[in-house]
Amino acid sequence: MIHQARYYFRHVKEDIPAGIVVFLVALPLCLGIALASGVPLFSGLIAGLVGGLVVAWLSGSQLSVSGPAAGLTVIVFNALQTLGDFQAFLLACVLAGMMQLALGFLKAGIIGSFFPSAVIKGMLAAIGLILIIKQVPHAVGYDASFEGDESYMKETAESSFFELFDSLQAISPGAVVISAVGLLILIVWELPWFKRQALLNLIPGPLVTVVWGVCFNQFAVQFAPDWQVKPEHLVNLPVSEHPGDFLNHLVFPDFSYLNNPQVYVVAVTIAIIASLETLLSLEATDKLDPLKRLTPTNRELKAQGMGNIISGLLGGLPMTAVIVRSSANINAGGKTSLSCFVHGVCLLISILFFARYLNAIPLACLAAILLYTGYKLAKPSMFMEFYRKGMSQLLPFVITVGAILATDLLKGMAIGMAIGLFFVIRANYNAAISMTRTNNHYQITLNKDVSFLNKALLRKFILLVEENENSKVTIDAHKAQFIDHDILETIDDFMASAQDSNITVEVIDVYGKEKIRKTQELTLFDGFSPIPQPHEKNYHGGVDGL
Template sequence: MIHKHLTYYLNHSKDDLPAGIVVFLVALPLCLGIALASGAPLFSGLIAGIVGGLVVSWLSGSQLSVSGPAAGLTVIVFNAIETLGSFQGLLTACVLGGVLQLGLGYLRAGIIGAFFPAAVIKGMLAAIGLILIIKQLPHAVGFDASFEGDESYMQESASSSIAEFLAAFERFSISCVIISVASLIILVLWELPAIKKSFLKIIPGPLLAVILGISYNLIATLVAPEFTVKPEHMVSLPVLNQPLDFFSHLTFPDFSYLANPKLYLVALTIAIIASLETLLSLEATDKLDPLKRIAPTNRELKAQGVGNIISGMLGGLPITAVIVRSSANINAGGKTRVSCFFHGLLLLLSTMFISQYLNAIPLACLAAILLHTGYKLAKPSLFIEYYRKGMSQLLPFVITIIAILCTDLLIGIAIGMAIGLFFVIKANYHAAITLIQQGQHYTLSLNKDVSFLNKALLRKLILRIPENSTVVIDASQAKFIDHDILETLQDFLETAPDDQITVEVVDLYGKENIPKHETILILESVND
């Protein structure tokens, strides 16, 4: 069995290793930016990314999901540090939150991930794509005011993002524009069939874009210093004097905070928000997976729980599965969990050995990679596809996008779910009971599950049946019939003879919620 798995991973290594490099390049500035925005040590973001890659990748049931620090927890972490009074207190809450997530996994709470409609998930992906585009354009033109903005679709609304986007063009950098445009051209060219069929396909487009950005800046430094990229527009990684200094940057939780009642509320909040974002990201990743694999949600909650326990114990931020890095992994051609593991290994090695060289990467390169990812998530063809599917699919899709853009991910998903649920109820409302007319003969069919929600429809259909008619009430397809429906049918059967309506009842007996004596009463009234 071990040999079989090893062979499987080795066969896909040619796809996974380049994809791992791309995810590493995308994750690196995000880990730093999220830590900065959370008011936590920058190193804590790297620790979280390393744990997500090295540990969670193997515990998770998903082959393509990437875990790490998420912007969705930024405000929660920032407020938690202020509430508890120290970063060590936050680490204790992170460990406890991980224990709660582990418990949720064993309680099989991951099943809620199966109740998100496809239109809502696709709407979430498209909204994230649009926010990526809005948030990354300022970085692409050299205006980096919001470090956490790369994937902060949980807390920042689109209005603030658009304001930042408009302000960016008042203070843009020509060098960043050149790098980002050139990088985008490379990324688009690398999607062409001619490139994919040539030997050039072995070189990941995003990696080539990063090499181009570094090369441009080195050449500009030598030839035209005025066109170099400013330090604030470069990756900023803590530089270690020697590899073993890595361990001196570790911070450990202070378990004396267990006596603080506020700790438990923070831990519960982290567990709930991290679990919800994980399940949403997992569902979205499954939708994007070219091989259409379905990851077990309960196992994912357990994996995230263990990840948060380890991250908190080592001084890292809370982690979740994150769709931005997961979609970057898929777009880069990742096939198995090795790509996520490799990105975590690169984070660790780069932090220990080559941090000073990674600081030569312009943020504009990474912005271009995320802009390309955002476009793939929100392609115009996706909107056309849902328009053709009809209003019952289009409205939940569009409203989810608008709600996320105007609020945040959780509120937007909740609104999308409500709209989706409305259309499901509406569809079931009309499909549960049908009335077919053939001359003076009517067939009233009870289909699937017939609940009290269908009572008004049943009465409406009964009123359409004229005098001197023959009616067959067919319940052969129904698995469940509510007592309210049964009473309405009973009333109809009692009054039908007054209107000279002949009624025949088919297969009402045996429904799990209809007692035998009630069925007999109905049959007796028909016979009478």
């Protein structure tokens, strides 16, 4: 314990400034993600608090920052539509945390490795597109039926697009200016020239966007009332007259919903997606860590589980480890988890003492930040990257995106996984067995582990062997570590049926490491047409379109 204290104390001079930078990045993101999720903005700050004050010390990562994540906005929004009650959703969040805690004890931290990257990136791209669709009304100050996101992105994608087009016909000029300039600031802040400026690199782009929006709106209030943002389009946080009032603003889960099956469906969805996003963020954070420290994934699942339990009990959003805040921590020079804790302390201070000032932030600022986040998740270059990788990567990616937009996140992921699994099976089917022919010599090679899925391909190659007394077949399995019983049975049947023609069959490492040579005759099916006699010909799994 003393050694740990000394370790953290040694890096205080780097961690405190880094924690302040992370706070400046996290504050608008916590508010924006709550806005996109259709929940009270206070809930986003609660999740950020728990991530900074609790998960920072439970996690095994020194640099990862936890909080509300853009990847969960779709789940939260759809869950609220399904359950119809925010307190029921909080109960689902608590249950999801318990499931994550159980996954950690079951050592399920490896689950992220079993999801194809095309499906995971397709999920993130779909979330990015939905973020863009949902934030356009806030970016333009949509007034036609203002009820926040709770009236937006309803049951079908069709209604969402109708709402999107309606919003463009009821714009507020002040909100458009704030969001457009805010987007420009975020784009410029990512330019290489800006990144090379040490001073500018310490100031987060989202913070500059928020400051710009507040300053413009205050100017408009004084000098151009027609351009000001209406009060309903400003952040609305509960203001505490003294620190003790903070507890009065908390919302607690309603445990009477435990008999509602939909609560458990939502909980499973949150647990799966939050765990996946956490594990992916950890992998990226570990790669960015200058000291190349590795995070124990099972411990991280336990930490996130405890975080979601506490966040749900206090009225907060579900959380994950998030790469945007984690990378900001690393870039700002953070060295230990103390920096994440400092960001949590700063969030707490801002809620307790500066809520009235935060309420001056226009929602158009947060919409600009989320629009840019959505673009980075679904940038066109990602679609081109998968196009260049070929159909086996492009189709799972595109189908996952389309399925999520047409249904919901969990169903879309399931469809994407099914498509990805099809291509895995297809690739294994084609590559597991190959056949080469030189004159009357046939070489059938088992290239890797061969399962019952490859039995049809092996039978096809066997039938290509000509009925000729000079024919010789070599079945070579020295590359395979595993051969399924169905494959062995097919080889036995092939050898047993060779009775009417003098076919030399050589079997290498199929039944063991020794070399077995047999001379038998092969009877082919009636009506089989002999193939031409080239000098040499290769056969692969692609024969007959397979």
